[in-house]
Amino acid sequence: MITGAAAHAGGRHDAAAAAFGELARRQPREACHWLNLGTSLRALGRYDEALRAYAQAHALGGETAAFCYNVGLTHLDRFDFESARAVLGRGVALAPRDALMRLQYAKACFESGEADAGVEALADSAALEALPATAAAEAGQRLQAAGEAALAARMMDRLAADPDLDPEAGLTLVQMLERVNRVEEAQALLARLRAAPHPAALAAGIAAAQARIAQRAGRHDEAIVQLREAVAAPDGAPPRHHELFPLAHSLAATGRTAECWQTLEAAHRAQLAQLRLSAPLLVAHGAPDLAIAQRGVSRDDVAAWGDGSDDGPDEASNPVFIVAFPRSGTTLLEQALDAHPALASMDEQPFLHHALTELAAVEGARYPDALAAVDRGTLDAIRGRYFERVRRRIPLVPGQRLLDKNPLNLLRLPAIRRLFPRARILLAVRHPCDVLLSCYMQHFTAPGFALLCADLPTLAAGYRRAFDAWHRDQAVLQAAVREVRYEILVGDFERELRGIAAFLGLPWHDAMLAPAAHARAKSFISTPSYAQVVEPVSARAVGRWRAYRRHFEPVLPVLAPLLERWGYDTGAAAG
Numbered sequence: 001m002i003t004g005a006a007a008h009a010g011g012r013h014d015a016a017a018a019a020f021g022e023l024a025r026r027q028p029r030e031a032c033h034w035l036n037l038g039t040s041l042r043a044l045g046r047y048d049e050a051l052r053a054y055a056q057a058h059a060l061g062g063e064t065a066a067f068c069y070n071v072g073l074t075h076l077d078r079f080d081f082e083s084a085r086a087v088l089g090r091g092v093a094l095a096p097r098d099a100l101m102r103l104q105y106a107k108a109c110f111e112s113g114e115a116d117a118g119v120e121a122l123a124d125s126a127a128l129e130a131l132p133a134t135a136a137a138e139a140g141q142r143l144q145a146a147g148e149a150a151l152a153a154r155m156m157d158r159l160a161a162d163p164d165l166d167p168e169a170g171l172t173l174v175q176m177l178e179r180v181n182r183v184e185e186a187q188a189l190l191a192r193l194r195a196a197p198h199p200a201a202l203a204a205g206i207a208a209a210q211a212r213i214a215q216r217a218g219r220h221d222e223a224i225v226q227l228r229e230a231v232a233a234p235d236g237a238p239p240r241h242h243e244l245f246p247l248a249h250s251l252a253a254t255g256r257t258a259e260c261w262q263t264l265e266a267a268h269r270a271q272l273a274q275l276r277l278s279a280p281l282l283v284a285h286g287a288p289d290l291a292i293a294q295r296g297v298s299r300d301d302v303a304a305w306g307d308g309s310d311d312g313p314d315e316a317s318n319p320v321f322i323v324a325f326p327r328s329g330t331t332l333l334e335q336a337l338d339a340h341p342a343l344a345s346m347d348e349q350p351f352l353h354h355a356l357t358e359l360a361a362v363e364g365a366r367y368p369d370a371l372a373a374v375d376r377g378t379l380d381a382i383r384g385r386y387f388e389r390v391r392r393r394i395p396l397v398p399g400q401r402l403l404d405k406n407p408l409n410l411l412r413l414p415a416i417r418r419l420f421p422r423a424r425i426l427l428a429v430r431h432p433c434d435v436l437l438s439c440y441m442q443h444f445t446a447p448g449f450a451l452l453c454a455d456l457p458t459l460a461a462g463y464r465r466a467f468d469a470w471h472r473d474q475a476v477l478q479a480a481v482r483e484v485r486y487e488i489l490v491g492d493f494e495r496e497l498r499g500i501a502a503f504l505g506l507p508w509h510d511a512m513l514a515p516a517a518h519a520r521a522k523s524f525i526s527t528p529s530y531a532q533v534v535e536p537v538s539a540r541a542v543g544r545w546r547a548y549r550r551h552f553e554p555v556l557p558v559l560a561p562l563l564e565r566w567g568y569d570t571g572a573a574a575g
Contacts, residue, residue, distance in 0.1 A: 016040040024053070031060035035067055042074045050074050065095035072104055076111075079277035084108035085117075092121065099130040103139050110142055111278065113447070119146050128155065133162060137172035144176055147347040147393075152176065167198040174209050178216070181520055181534050187213050204233030208243050211250070220250040241270035245443035252441070257547045264441060268454045271443075279447045287451040287458045292411045293469030297368050297476050304372035305418065318420045320504060321352075322405040323413075324428035325463055326449070327438035329486035332537065333428055334405040335515035335522075336497055342506055345403035346393045352406065355386045356415040368414035368473070383419055410470055417477045424504050425479055427470075430486035431568045432559045433545035433552050436460060460555035467562055485566075490539045546571045 020037035027033055038053035054071045068091030075084035088105035095101055102121045109118035122128060122139050128151070131139055140155025159165060159173045170193050177186035190209055198206070211226035227247040231240055244267035251260035276283050320343065324330050338345040359365060359382060364373035390402055407428075409416065416423055436459050444450045452462045474481065482503045489496045497512050511518065519534045545552060549571050556563075556570055563570060 013040050013043040017044060029060060031057045034060065035070065038074070039070050042070065042077065047074055047078045063090070065091050065098060065101065068094060069101055069104065072108065076104065076108060079274055081108050081112040081278055085112050085114065097127065099127040100135060102127050103131060103135050106139070106142060110146065115146050118142065119148055123151065133159060133166045133169040137169040141172050141176055144179060167193055167196065167202055171202055171205050171209060178209070178212055183213060183216050204230040211246060215246065215250060220253040223250040224254070241267045241274070241443065244270060245441070248441060261548060261551060267443070271450055272454060275447055275450065282447050282451065287454065287462065288448045290411065290462055290465050293465050295369055296469065296472045297414050298370065299476050301370055301372050302476055318423040319402040319404040321409060321416055321423055321425045322403065322428065323410040323425060324407045325410060325435055325466055326407045327435050327442060328407065328428040328430040329489060330405055330407050330428045332515060333426065333484060333489065334403060335519045336512045337403055337500070339511040339515060339518040340506060340509045342400060343403045344394055344396055344400045345405055346390065348406045349389070349393060351386050351389045352404065352409050352412055352415060354389065355382050355419060356412055358382045358385070359415060359418065371414065371418045374418065379419060386419070410466055413470060413473050413477060413479060417479050423480070425481045426500065427481050427483050428486065429483050429566060431543070431545070432463060432562055433571070434541065434543065436463060436555070437545040437548060456551060456555050460558045464558050464562065487539070487542050490537055490542065493537050
């Protein structure tokens with residue numbers, strides 16, 4: 001055992017695996033030999049063999065906290081996040097004060113779509129303080145991505161105060177600083193990291209971080225060089241789609257449209273390859289069919305709701321909802337409105353989805369076509385729980401209305417209308433082809449939406465399905481909706497905002513004209529457009545799809561009814 005342990009500690013994993021394998025052959029009833037063999041095989045990337053060795057250890061009664069940790073890491077390495085979450089969850093139960101166990105469990109939760117459980121695992125301040133710098137940096141980055149700005153800021157402060165910060169932790173801090181628009185600090189720290197000795201394994205990450213800062217300054221040629229260096233890093237580096245999507249953005253910015261499209265295709269292939277490992281059942285079922293949009297409301301059922309005049313909170317207490325298909329300009333609209341003192345927004349949250357789930361669970365009800373069975377007391381209770389969740393996220397002061405911006409609440413109009421009959425809704429609309437291009441170019445991390453955006457035909461079909469459902473239900477529900485055209489918003493910003501303020505019954509406030517300044521003052525903006533929204537309002541993204549028109553030819557017939565409804569052209573003259 002000493003020989004195997006020494007070999008493993010020295011990084012000679014082949015020798016360690018041979019030594020532990022021989023011990024397991026000689027003493028097959030010793031769980032520790034199988035556990036050590038599995039750990040050595042995991043270090044070699046021989047994951048299936050490692051899991052077989054761990055299974056032998058488990059059969060011999062070896063499910064200790066160490067066992068759960070190592071098996072969980074193996075599943076994480078294989079991108080099997082569901083299995084990792086299950087076994088690491090048992091590890092947390094066995095060793096609740098083990099900070100590293102909590103971190104790996106949180107990682108599995110976040111990657112498998114269980115963000116609330118991930119945050120809960122990391123919210124223990126004592127556990128966070130016990131983490132070494134590199135692990136603390138990862139925890140902070142995870143919390144930041146989940147919108148836990150205060151906890152993430154504490155971790156950033158801790159890292160920034162460390163005079164001997166580990167290079168890997170330093171690189172993570174660079175990424176976190178850039179993510180909250182503290183670009184100058186990120187650039188200064190990155191310069192120190194590049195100048196100091198650092199492991200070769202960090203080369204790709206440093207190059208990608210340098211590229212991101214170059215992109216922020218508009219130096220796209222420099223970013224292209226750095227990102228190509230990151231993409232060409234040796235095997236074992238992070239999945240290539242993390243670098244390919246930003247590379248495509250810089251290629252587009254420099255007019256290299258053919259290279260951009262080829263790079264996007266490669267990025268989606270790389271992401272799909274990872275999803276086949278991390279979410280095999282999801283990939284097997286294909287892109288989401290937006291099942292929520294398949295059934296519409298019933299006119300007779302809606303008539304039985306009443307007009308809402310004696311039901312629910314008054315208009316001033318209703319949220320203002322911003323809905324859209326993603327990448328339609330909702331973040332710009334949100335930041336402009338959030339600057340008004342009578343409105344307060346929160347990071348995109350699934351709170352309406354939770355409320356919809358509660359509606360659908362009421363006995364005798366069915367969503368969305370049989371909601372008259374939900375009585376007033378139940379509606380009040382569901383609304384109460386919605387606002388309880390909101391208050392845990394943001395403190396609404398007296399007189400403030402909530403601004404609930406979550407684009408895909410587009411698919412939940414019946415829930416909005418049933419719960420908040422007086423709510424005002426802003427529907428963000430943008431040229432469908434510009435929306436689809438922006439979605440196709442975006443590196444979405446939610447597996448389902450990444451599959452939906454993996455190719456233009458699938459994306460166009462999903463877009464059409466979403467708006468067909470919206471228009472079908474709105475024809476019956478007659479909710480208070482104002483369409484906000486992106487092209488009009490960026491073309492005549494003040495005039496459009498004044499119209500929106502009037503629709504919401506708000507007095508004019510000049511702060512709405514400075515969304516970039518407002519966004520910079522916020523600690524964190526969760527959406528992918530966090531970098532664009534801190535720049536001056538501009539129309540430069542209008543019509544961007546025309547440079548890629550030939551790729552859109554096959555999907556224009558799918559989009560034709562919406563193009564006609566909204567009066568958008570097909571760019572034929574630019575073909």
